[in-house]
Amino acid sequence: MPDPDPDALDPRRRRLLFRATHRGTHENDLMIGGFVQAHLAEFSPGELDALETLLEQPETDLADWLTGRVTLPPDSPPMLRRIRASVLAAAPSRSGAAPASGPALPSADGAAILGSNPGAGPSPAGIRPGHDRRDEVSA
Numbered sequence: 001m002p003d004p005d006p007d008a009l010d011p012r013r014r015r016l017l018f019r020a021t022h023r024g025t026h027e028n029d030l031m032i033g034g035f036v037q038a039h040l041a042e043f044s045p046g047e048l049d050a051l052e053t054l055l056e057q058p059e060t061d062l063a064d065w066l067t068g069r070v071t072l073p074p075d076s077p078p079m080l081r082r083i084r085a086s087v088l089a090a091a092p093s094r095s096g097a098a099p100a101s102g103p104a105l106p107s108a109d110g111a112a113i114l115g116s117n118p119g120a121g122p123s124p125a126g127i128r129p130g131h132d133r134r135d136e137v138s139a
Contacts (some may be wrong), residue, residue: 013040013046017057028059031066035083035088050079 017040021033054077064070065080066087072080
């Protein structure tokens, strides 16, 4: 489906499209914004309400849930489950191959977001994935 023309959308949908594509982190812009761009025109008023509520969630929580780094809460809203299913379906395989259509999105374990390469072998001694040596305090 082509990207919706913002000028052709009602003000509420325009606002939601902007919020979904300008989240603050590029990864969430791609995951949430991509889903919203693809489905915005078909959303019912109730689905728009659900999307507005979802967009109020903290960035880090959304990224963790959508990439599969953290299990969805049992009471998670259907809109969150739909976006997550879309993201995980579009994610590249563990071999690094991109999906048949669309840009590569983060893998279920977040490897693409973290920039790690699962096939590169072990990391240098003493460095954990996601660990930043700048956080260490020298004695």
